């Protein structure tokens with residue numbers, strides 16, 4: 601097991617990986633602290649029915665490392681970490697399970713701060729919070745999604761300026777996948793800026809609302825990759841930029857909220873070769889973590905809007921360096937993050 605962890609590609613010098621268990625509640629959790637050079641590690645707690653423990657280790661290491669890059673590039677005074685609970689979020693949840701996680705976080709003394717993620721809810725986090733103060737985004741001060749949407753919007757503006765040399769989104773067509781918490785708000789901003797929307801979702805209600813309120817054209821979940829558009833905005837699923845979709849996409853810009861948009865790292869190269877400007881996901885979708893961090897650290901929120909808007913400046917820096925060095929934007933975004941968090 602030890603050899604497996606240290607040799608795992610995403611181990612990448614994790615500072616600390618804790619296997620936390622508690623007999624009474626049945627807790628089996630892994631807490632990964634990748635890097636705390638910029639501050640305590642922050643990242644959500646995922647609950648998932650992993651097929652094997654090795655799969656859970658791989659997932660937590662990958663996600664934790666990703667948080668270091670995301671938090672650093674967002675200019676936040678926090679490092680990267682993540683935790684996973686091994687179990688079925690539909691059948692295995694109890695208050696005691698999350699209280700036991702809270703006790704494990706307390707033992708880490710603030711080196712890692714958790715938050716909700718896939719498979720966990722604000723109610724679960726409230727149970728964690730009964731045992732520790734190292735929990736962020738408890739939901740009492742609002743949903744981070746509108747800030748993620750704002751970051752995507754200013755990111756799309758920066759991409760349009762860089763790729764198309766335009767200051768306005770007026771008349772541009774955006775193919776937007778996923779009208780959820782982030783996607784709908786992003787779509788509303790795009791519409792207000794004069795863009796035309798083509799949207800897909802599996803939720804009929806969201807589609808109806810987008811048609812009625814935003815005048816969006818609706819297409820099927822697979823047809824979204826074939827439409828004539830200037831921007832592709834993935835706001836639902838991961839890995840939608842893959843060899844199949846890249847053959848079909850007409851858009852010259854990819855700017856969306858979804859995590860892990862590239863199916864494999866070499867899709868960043870493929871985008872560049874195809875003349876598509878890819879706004880790296882962890883740069884453009886950082887508005888939500890900025891909001892959560894301000895809230896947790898009790899930072900006065902008057903500077904928060906400007907902080908989220910600086911995502912546009914970071915992206916412009918990434919785009920310009922990618923052109924100067926003939927590198928994929930995904931690689932340059934990693935370099936920008938590393939320059940900030942590596943001592």
Ligand SMILES: NC(=O)c1ccc[n+]([C@@H]2O[C@H](COP(=O)([O-])OP(=O)(O)OC[C@H]3O[C@@H](n4cnc5c(N)ncnc54)[C@H](O)[C@@H]3O)[C@@H](O)[C@H]2O)c1
Pocket residue numbers: 744745746748777778779780781782783800801802803806821835836837838857858859885886888889
């Ligand atoms: N909420 C945030 O602040 C935040 C922050 C960073 C990243 N993200 C990422 O952005 C994405 C959207 O987050 P969200 O909070 O809006 O989630 P959400 O669950 O509210 O919305 C997702 C939407 O996608 C739709 N959808 C699901 N499958 C689809 C498919 N095959 N085709 C088209 N639509 C489909 C759902 O019906 C839903 O409307 C996720 O990938 C999430 O990880 C969110």
